[in-house]
Amino acid sequence: MAASALAQDLTSRELLKPPADMWPTYNGDYSGQRFSPLSQINDKNVHQLSLVWASRFTGAAADRVVIKSTPLLVNGILYFTSPNNVWAVDARSGQELWHYHYPPNSGSTIGNRGVGIYGHWLYFESPDSHLVSLDARTGAERWKVEIADPKLDYTSTVAPVVIGNHIVVGIGGDHLDNPGFLQARDPETGALQWKWNTTPRKGEPGIETWPDEYAAAHGTGQPWMPGTYDPEQNLYIVGTGNPNPVMAEQSRKGDNLYTCSIVALNPDTGKLQWYFQVSPHDTHDWDAAETPVLFDGVINGEKRKLVAQASRNGYFFVLDRTTGKRIVSTPYIETLNWAKGVNEKGQPIPDPAKVPKPDGVLVSPSSNGATNWPAPSFSPQTGLFYVGTSRSWSMYYLTDTDERPEGWAGLDNTVGNYGNALLALDYHTGKVVWRHDWFGGNGVVSNLSTAGNLLFTSNQLNLIAFQAATGKILWHASLMAAPSAGPISYMLDGRQYVVVAAGDGLYCFALNDPAP
């Protein structure tokens, strides 16, 4: 291999401390903060932000392209996906370099969060749960390995996370009560390094939170989002999915560990280091897959290593990430009506009256959650945690009263919404420092904060920049589709860019050059 090519390979060093001209992981770095340290674009000049290029992308004939992946940027090239599709694009011009199309398959095409990169290899999870490695230079397939059986209705959406010599992959799919797990794969061959089941097996800690081993083994808890990584403690921190059967509790009385939990694993061994279950015994499809955001903060005058999650169940959690112990657990939507407060560990106590029933129970939020997978952001500059939220209401119906229910076993019908809002939360207390209510559109959208005192988010067709500290709107642009993934920012040739995926397109913005 030529030395010049080697010089372009991405290494662990860039993953640990990404330079300004890279966005090499799903969240930009391992922390999940989605905070860009760049400030060329800032609250004083963002009103001059202009379109540099816009490009739309076509999949294979049957694929309607919606880009729910956060693009990676490495060596001036953007890499992004939709289910079954991977593209490489020149970040300076928006021109397509190559397009990889995965063969037709039976997997769900609900979404794909993007690729992981290491060396000059990309890692992509297919709808039918294969891990595919591509050559980043050409899009040529290097190898693919099956990570889960698609006939069991597994489906894969995760952007693989590269940690040292491990490709950490997760899976999704909660229709057939299939076992949930995380895996680490070898970056060169795809060989399995370790597998961690999200629910315990015989003799393992946590099995006492299930009626029996059979219920635990079919308890699901799919970790369907990329997690975050604390290199100092060597902890991979990720949220697990909801238990199965999704809305029926009769066959799975108990807390159902480690579903709906924030878990910390050693990425070298796959061993659980600590856990915090945010929804014990969930019956509303509120997984804890939302990004666990890592940052260091000050609590009661003491410097602490923290992890924060605005969870789908409507609670905001701040934990000590060395122990997993709760510091804050407080609702961030006031309509929440399913919990009878929190227990001594800071976990919500589910109200048995709000478990789905044949004639329906009224619960806020809906199964779509108070928030969902779209990215939150934490700005160390403002100390605020930004999250898109929804105050929805649903009637939750149990449809399967059998003593051995299967699959979802119930449904919910939304019956109203008290409004969608962008919230800026104080991590010390979970209190709302500022909020912006939207009239319409989906409030659960992705965010990016920057050192320019900016917060980029979206509503309906608009990409919007707020003053991060105050919540004042400073700029917007109406795109051809609603932004569908998290905005990113990077510096190329001395110029700061903001790129966002919206529907089948990417849109790239920068400040105009001064008049010549």
Added chain:
Amino acid sequence: MMRDIRIAAAAMIFVYSPICLLAQKKPEAASPAAIAGSKEDPQAVERGAKAYAANCAGCHGPKARGNVGAPDLIRSLLVLDDEKGILIGPVIRNGRPDAGMPKLNLTEQQISDIVAWLHVQTYAADHRTTYEFLDVLTGDAKKGEVYFNANCAGCHSAAGDLRGIGKRYDPFTLQGRWLQPRGGGRGARGGEAVQTSKRAAITVTVTLGSGQTVSGELVRLDDFNVALRDAAGDYHSYTRRGDNPKVEVHDPLKAHTDLLSKYTDADIHNVTAYLASLK
């Protein structure tokens, strides 16, 4: 793709126990939506339901979800991997003597009917949109009437706009629609949009800097634009800069939304029972 049959066999190991001898005769129906979605022949499925109930349900349970000693067939790798009985057929024909499952003397027709029925069961579990709702008429109509008169009668009347509403909708649809007339259809993640009457339309009044006001049905509203169609059918669109121009939105269904934080579940079931009684 080839699969190691030994894995599937291991998953099906069970022992015969006395409970298996308690034959359960009542055939388990599948929802029409699941039969249609699975693309199996409805008549084969119906025959298969009877054949399953007579020959298999005693051990595997009425819904094939397993029983003491006999595995759940819906979570079975072999059943999920099967196409047209290629894998299931031999198990029925030959039994699994090593695992205690007897050989069943069934005709090829009966076997393929049972296979069709099993495929509908796995399809049904896997596809929540085929789920059928159960009885929502659990409330007390009298109490529902009291609640209605106290909270709903300001806008609605049993003898007026709601006359015969219990005839127009099945109880489940009715419950969804009265809670939220704008949505409320069936669905896993939010109901389908349903037809609402003109009087449910959201209207908006825009007050311009000059003091002039323009009102009509809302077409679009975000932080940067407001658009409406006035009574004459003319379209108006304005750029918004903060509070300029002033925009006032009127949602005639706001009362429905506001009540969501006030109902008990008993209130909801009682009102549904009352409205369902308005035939």
